Amino acid sequence: MDFNLSNEQRSWQMAARKFADEEIRPLSLARDAIPTARETWDWDIIKKGSKLGFRTMAVPKEWGGQGTDFVSQALVMTELAKADSAISKAFSQNWKWSHLISSACTEQQKQRFLPAFVADDTFVLGKGLTEPSAGSDNRLPGDDPKTGLKLRAERKGDEWILNGEKAFIANAPIGKLFFIDARTDASVAPRQGTTMFLVPSDTPGFRIGKVFNKSGWRFYQNGEMIFENARVPHANVVGDVGGAVRKTGGAGGDTTGGDLFGDLELASNALGICDDACETALRYAKTAKQGGQVLFAQQNVQLQINKMFMLTEALRSYVMRVAWEHDMKIHSRNAGLAMNYSCDVVNEVSELYMEVRGAQGCHMDPHTDKLVRDAFIWNHLAGDSVSRMKIARRLAA
Template structure:
């Protein structure tokens, strides 16, 4: 397999590395250590990245975006995440909905939503499935019609508006988004796969509002909030695809991208942990010599490096497969599950290399505080879009 990058991929990688180093990294620890749920967010960072193209990166060129392929997306996500994983995710969260808009939305929907999205550096998008009583089973909904999300969508009349009632929680970009893709149950007589309708819900929708913003141990820059539909009124023109056929919209490229996105972002954290551990081990002396001269520490740093490089190969192969429409034994779900395990191991080894200093927070020095931030960011993977048990459950649907 040819792993060499073409000129455009190399150019975007350079651009991302430069932006990560100059803009994201200097703000990373500072934003992470600001108290509050909303307060770590910074619109200036979003605007600066948007001007380069990182917000609209995945929108096809013919629709006015940058049309980045999956290999380039993976390179950019990992490069940005190496500086700050949550900031990288704040940009890439918009990419999956770019795919969705391009693939499923009508011309009218593109005119009303894609055009302002492309024009406004502060236009970010979210998507909502999770509810207080349904999380993991939303992704791979079981046949039981009682499982899965319950937010209800009813049509007033055969050609009337839709009325939505119910709450969503933990929704990314919840407190800052201008548009949400909301998954609602439009038919309770069947399971969630057969009875879901997806709606485009702009922030200005009557009866729709943002609720509580969630504070988190990791990914503190990233925003997660409740969305509340209290007789939210939407025209039929805001249905994505066909009524009751929402599962089609939720699967395919959008689902594959979600898994791939998390694996590529995890790779960036692993790169940061390897660099952080190596710098510390070379700088600090114990027992009369640099930590790195002790074989026990070398073993830890080398294991971190080995796992990170295997993850890189896996992520980039998944990207190549997606670009070349190779669907076979490799599923992005597997890559994402693997990245979760590698991430926990690599960030924990980095913490161990730092000793007690790794557990210290602000004030103990930038590099040391970074070691525990990487662990806190990594914890998020253990319950994003289900846990690893739930993800591996999906593997039974793979073809060999």
């Protein structure tokens, strides 16, 4: 296998590293420390990154985007996440959904939304699936019509009338366009009775509620969506009525039917956190003094740092393999597994990092504190029981 990067891939990596060092890192801890969830977002950094192409990386070149391959995307996410995991996610969240526009929408829908998305540095996308009482059962949909999402959509002439709520939706408070899953037939299983709609933020009857106050990824906005007789044109239905569950954010997914973008995205982002933890731990161990010598002189610290680097490099190999396989159109089972693995690695590496920092790890040193809070998000998004069961079931299918 050839592990070399092409000139183009290397240049994306370098551009992301420069942006991360010069623009993201200087503001990361200050944004994270803002107590009000709604105020952590910073349009200035999004606009600057957008002008460098980081918002539109997954839009095909014929639609004015960057049309980058998966290896470049993984490299960029890792570099941005090394400076701030939540800001990296704020950019890459757009890749999934802009790809869904270009891969699953009609020509007319693409014409309406893709040029507008590309042209506007403040055009941010999201997807609403979760509801206050429907989370995991959306990710493991069963046959009982009573399970899963409840948001209703009823057809009236050329429009659909949406009523209900969504919760925890990323980019909700600042997004301009959302994919929304709604039940169009509540008498059948969610798999058959759910339809996906394109819902612009200025849709009549649609508004944003509260912004959730998270412990990690504080920059990244998660909000409530409220639909009160919201009127969505039939022209905004994505694919078939009743076909939402078959549309994902992935580029065809892996052979286990997974969502490649989402899986690779989380694994690459975790790698950035691990890179940050390794470098910072090493720097700290080489400078902090303990018992009249630098901390690194302690054998236990050497063992901890060895393990941090070993796990991080193993994760890098897996991430790059998944990205490369998909660029080569070699479809494997690896994307979902790499995502689960990234959860284990980011947790272990961040815990080792805390140990190397000694008491500083518990003293709420702002950098250590943020790193550990951000890493903990993976337990929920990438390595919880539902995610692992889902991937195991796909392997067995």
